[in-house]
Amino acid sequence: MITVCSRCRDRIGFGELGECLICCGSFEKIDDLISDILEDLNDYEYENFDVGVRLYGSSKAIELFLKEKFGIEDTLKDDFKIDFARRFSSRTGKLRKVNGDVRITINLEDLSYEIDVSSVYIYGRYIKRVRGLSQTRWICGYCEGRGCEKCNYTGKKYLSVEDLIITPAIEIFKAENAFLHGAGREDVDARMLGNGRPFVLEIAKPRRRKVDLRHLEEAINQYAKNKVVVKFFDYCDAKSVEIIKNAKFKKRYRVVVRFDKEIDRAELEEVLKKLETVITQRTPIRVLHRRADKVRKRKVYSAKLILHRGKVAVIEILSDSGLYIKEIVSGDEGRTKPSLSELLRVNARVEKLDVIEVLGGLEEILNTHVFKSLRG
Ligand SMILES: [Zn+2]
Ligand SMILES: [Zn+2]
Structure with a gap:
């Protein structure tokens, strides 16, 4: 007979109550775990979350043992996710959502965890009024971005439309990085006028997720000093990056x-x-x-x-x-x-x-x- 916690016993249907060999007492530690996670997420805005679980080492071995010895397909992972999500929701008022704003992956062996923050995507169009800007970042080939005489210590071969758009965007979203995904690209020496080029702005690891797009537009247009002008239409999602990349306009x-x-x-x-x-x-x-x-x-x-x-x-x-x-x-x-x-x-x-x-x-x-x- 193996010793288990009450939650695991309810699930597998047998075992003696005691130090749980299946979940290593994980269920009892969920509230402390959530406290740690919430502290890490303190700076982040999010409306929903997702949780994943990994089994390594001894917890993986126990899963195999239950299967071979007792013919049990244990649903520990799902059970843990359900309990975690329920308690996380009641603490935060936020709901679990597949690929949510934050994705928490927990290693059940030692209750270590990783937090992934989903990118925010915004659809817009840009006008490039001057020549000599590349569309996306183009680092200096001589110094590989460190800055040298050739690039006037900018680290860049060309200033880019992307630079001008993401610099204010990163600041406003308090993000780690940002990327411009364009529907095609114009040459460095070509302007992009008229109704502008469609693009999706991806904000990576943002601490803010809901920014007024008019405010974002103004900040970028001011920063870009008329070299580049942007107009945003709406928030979109990761799928739209693929759509814009494959668009044949x-x-x-x-x-x-x-x-x-x-x-x-x-x-x-x-x-x-x-x-x-x-x-x-x-x-x-x-x-x-x-x-x-x-x-x-x-x-x-x-x-x-x-x-x-x-x-x-x-x-x-x-x-x-x-x-x-x-x-x-x-x-x-x-x-x-x-x-x-x-x-x-x-x-x-x-x-x-x-x-x-x-x-x-x-x-x-x-x-x-x-x-x-x-x-x-
Ligand atoms: Zn247990
Ligand atoms: Zn250089």
Whole structure:
């Protein structure tokens, strides 16, 4: 016969009351355990929690012993979670929720625990008004972020849209970190104008979870000093990061093109019509060092001449997501076909590039039932 506590005896149906070999007296220690956990969570805002249990060492061995010797599939873990959740709820008034705001994992052998704080997600759009900003953090390759002469002791190769957004956000949410997940990205030297690029801001390990989004917007826009302007729509969830990462929104671009020689306007307009087709594009030479060399096919829906003077033209292009725009102008040594350069038989290059519209976003699905239920 083994000695057990009353809770474990109720569960397995036998045993002599005494020092519990199954749970090592865990049930009796739950209230103290909760006190310790609440102290650690003191600084954190959360509306709900989840609890997980791990069995190691002797508690794992006992589980196996019960199974082999008595044929019992003990439900100690579930029983412990239920009792823990009940007492935690009554102490805090908060309910257990799958993948809740805080996730507590308890090791039943020694009652050590880990607390994971779920990220907070916010959906928004950003406008980038200046060139020379990367979208996400880009650390200096010489010093790997420590700061050196090359990077003017900033540790960064470029200042980023992400830097400008997360710095105030981390402060306001009293968070450990934050990340920008964009629906595609523009080049460092391209601006992102118009209705802005959809993105999800992830706040990692936040101590605050409910921040007024207008207040957050103001703080960021003030900090970013008009280099970047953000607009937030609503809180969302981890799923929306996947959605935004896989979104294929069409984009409208405005490009300033310079030709090697003067171009006839009528010819240019005719050639632009030929560019409204499926473009076959091999990964551009300029990004080959960080992207796989493959062929993609993307459609150009429209290519309109906005302005033309001698060797310079301003063109608006509407295309599928994932088309490299600079290369449909230059041809990229024949890797992009057709191209403006190829069709005109003259060298052409993009002098300036702006994204002026991203056609689509999460605004529509933010209000759907599916999405709301995901957010709980
Ligand atoms: Zn027990
Ligand atoms: Zn450096």
